[in-house]
Amino acid sequence: MGPVTGIEHNDDGKLDKSSSALPPRKQIANPVVYKLVRVEGDGRLVPATDDEVMEVEGFLECDNSEMRVVADNGQSLECISIERSSSGKLRLECSEGTAEADLGKLNSKLQYIEQILQKVKHEEKLRLSCGASQFSADKLPVMDGKIQADPPDQEIQSVATSLNCTHSNQSGSFDQCSRPSEGAVESGSSAPAVYSKLKRDFSMFGGEICLDKLSIRELHELFKVTFGRETTVKDKQWLKRRIAMSLTNSCDVSATTFIVKDNKIVRKHEDSSENENAEASISLENMPAEEDVNFKDSSAAEDSGFEDNLVVPETRLGNHNMEHKSGSEDHQTEQRAAKRIRKPTKRYIEELSENESREHQPRLLGSNKNIGIGYTKPARNASSEMRTSITRLDTLGGSCIQIPCVSRVRRSCPRRNMTSLMTFLQTGMVEAEKLANRVLGEHGLHGSNSDNKSPDKILKLTSTPGKFHQPSAPEPGKELSPVKCTIELQQELKPKKTDPSSGTSDDDITTVPTAKGGMRRKHHRAWTLVEVMKLVEGVSQCGAGRWSEIKRLSFSSYSYRTSVDLKDKWRNLLKASYAPADDGMNSRKHGTIPIPESILARVRELAEMNLQVPPNLSSSKLTAGNVVVDRSGLL
DNA sequence: CTTAGGG
DNA sequence: CCCTAAG
Incomplete structure (x- = not known):
């Protein structure tokens, strides 16, 4: 509901109470030390300011005598079954682990x-x-x-x-x-x-x-x-x-x-x-x-x-x-x-929403509305998020809000962090969803909530309250996963199937909202082996330099790979193929995915070809077909 | 818009 | 990846 009519003050929501230092007696009685902290949006705990402490002080004082009892009991009793995480606003820090958990729960409650x-x-x-x-x-x-x-x-x-x-x-x-x-x-x-x-x-x-x-x-x-x-x-x-x-x-x-x-x-x-x-x-x-x-x-x-x-x-x-x-x-x-009470929450939410809204909203609106819905399902683990989403609802008013949450979540997780398992699941889920959506229509309206739901579910299950990284459905989630094989296969399949319409969906995933002038593009997508192979194949067919062509032929499904990207990648491949000659091993740099020698070899060949052929290719596009044939024969 | 090259 | 220059 809206504004808090009756409440006088408000902590911003973030503030939490707990306190330790303030009331002396409490400390004495209570083994558990509480600290008043503010929980930032990202989950960090920031020491409360004096003002904040003041606000909460009263509680502390009152509690003194009983706090201890509570703590003891709480620990032994298991205070709360409900697990809403404190993600959002308040959080108690306790010196004692058990107490801490309980307190956190209590706070959230x-x-x-x-x-x-x-x-x-x-x-x-x-x-x-x-x-x-x-x-x-x-x-x-x-x-x-x-x-x-x-x-x-x-x-x-x-x-x-x-x-x-x-x-x-x-x-x-x-x-x-x-x-x-x-x-x-x-x-x-x-x-x-x-x-x-x-x-x-x-x-x-x-x-x-x-x-x-x-x-x-x-x-x-x-x-x-x-x-x-x-x-x-x-x-x-x-x-x-x-x-x-x-x-x-x-x-x-x-x-x-x-x-x-x-x-x-x-x-x-x-x-x-x-x-x-x-x-x-x-x-x-x-x-x-x-x-x-x-x-x-x-x-x-x-x-x-x-x-x-x-x-x-x-x-x-x-x-x-x-x-x-x-x-x-x-x-x-x-x-x-x-x-x-709530006010804080609201504010907090608003802030969050604002931050995220810049980047996410556009995208969300366009492509994934459903996701938000999916979140609606409450998951205890995801409680923090849930909360957020909910709050958002309140703030924005309406279902719309939920979406933001989702987006936000996505955002928080750059994508890769999720475990391989997650990735895997996601990939599958996402693709399925995408397909479904596409089939339904690219409008972006996807009529199917169900699609969203499933992903959400997964996310919830997988994700932990803390930060939430979710690869998220929206993303193509193609290559990120460590598990190459499966992913790759999926990716390949996916592109073909989705290619026609995929562009849109992919865009969502990949595009960068760039609000002001800041963010330009996506969060770097690692090149998957599949992509590299496609690239090589494309180069072999179209010839190096005809990136736009290759893009159309082989990367139509990957909206996030631009012709420039292909060119850059190719450049890197050439460098790789030549320079290190091979460590003897297939693997390349630590971070990058290992590129099979076979591919490198092929890259080399193509490179050589290009050196020789360029004139031919450049001569005319029409000849391209012929050229291709020739090359294939050579190769 | 597509390439090519530098950062 | 991003940005820019050049065609």
Whole structure:
């Protein structure tokens, strides 16, 4: 959803929290050291600035006491099953490996949760503005307009689900926790089960309503109780919102599971006020109810598809819960929810999209739209990407966004990095896709999503969250792979089949977007043996120097090889054939592919031929045919 | 536009 | 590979 209405600040999204140094006590208690870092688009972690730290500080402080618990538990418990990678924005760095992973998960979850919350909030606001407020009045008091609930939305459900999911992880303890008064909480929901659950969760808000009546001083107290720290903020709205958030979070936390935590929370609430207590209990209740089921659902949802933002939110929720569990208290969660939330993500996304859009979009639009779609399928491993893509969707609005993501991915991976296996798969897949596309039509519209899908899938499977290199379908993926034979065969076949139309598709792959004046061409494509052979053959047939002709005859399929390229390559071949004479070995330079002696020999012959023949050839094109014959005979 | 050659 | 000059 769009902009974050309720959220005040925003971290840019990239920021992450974690922290180590800031709160002294935390360090003491917690064996794990957290560091606040910003995750750059490329995945690098950059130390957070003071400002950023400040933003997050609150969380840290609050967490101090519990963080440790979380960490411990988290490690042993396995905080999150959901694996959304932190690729995007936030990431926790931990000194401890295990903790690290968990934390990362938690963070990602938090992010999702935040997003959801924002979304909900946003919706609520809208609703309120529309006059829907009545709705919330009784059942769900509107906290700040934040979340209330209109359960009808799937989003809410998803949220609930996610919450439950979290619980499920730690299910054992949960059950014990309690679900005392589900009925009471539910108050009047005629909605479906899920819905009702939500309501329950939100019932907490009921307490919130009271917030409105509270004086600032009272709010401060409440704040203190809730977050364990005092606040000097005089903004009533802010306080209310904050508290509301914390409450919401607390619910999650309870869900998360730790009894201990629950206890803590409960205590707090008790101290603070009746309302809070009620909420806490409620939240607990809610969570436990659907634990397992929810969890599964959420995961399923992810897998099923990201089309809806909702899905993402779910995931996030899960993460969020995890975090709570990990150690963050209400207030932590709250802060995140309030601050981090989506905005950052959006920005982040936008930035990314911009960068990529320059180069990728043009290409994508023209040739591969499908790819984007394919991504939609969520893969856990690819979570980071997924996220990105999703985000993009939000930003751009619409399916279009997805495409960019894909392109982006492609971009990131120059192509070759993928393992040979990948290449192999890709080649096959890509070609198949291309063929299909071509058959369908070159328009670039490819009607077949399926084509895209498969590649995407592969990519997802293969690729790891981190950086993602994907050779990507769009690319011809011909020669890159180390495995020459297979690839070569494919390549050869492919060109012939696709030749006619291939030009277009190839272009996509190869062309260089060159936005400004910068990038000129593609990312150097290594010459494959097949290509070299073709070149030699072409030269033998057409004669050296008639590159355009050779290009047409032998390289029509390879759009990325221009006549100039052929010429250059030939030049290199000549050099190679002559100079090193042969190492004795077929292989040539390290990086370059080994050129079989036979080919070199042939190149030499042709070279000699050219020396002799040139006059003849040059004499006339018409004679070319004759010339060719002669040559062949000579050879 | 195609070649040829230098970077 | 890229760029440019020359035809």
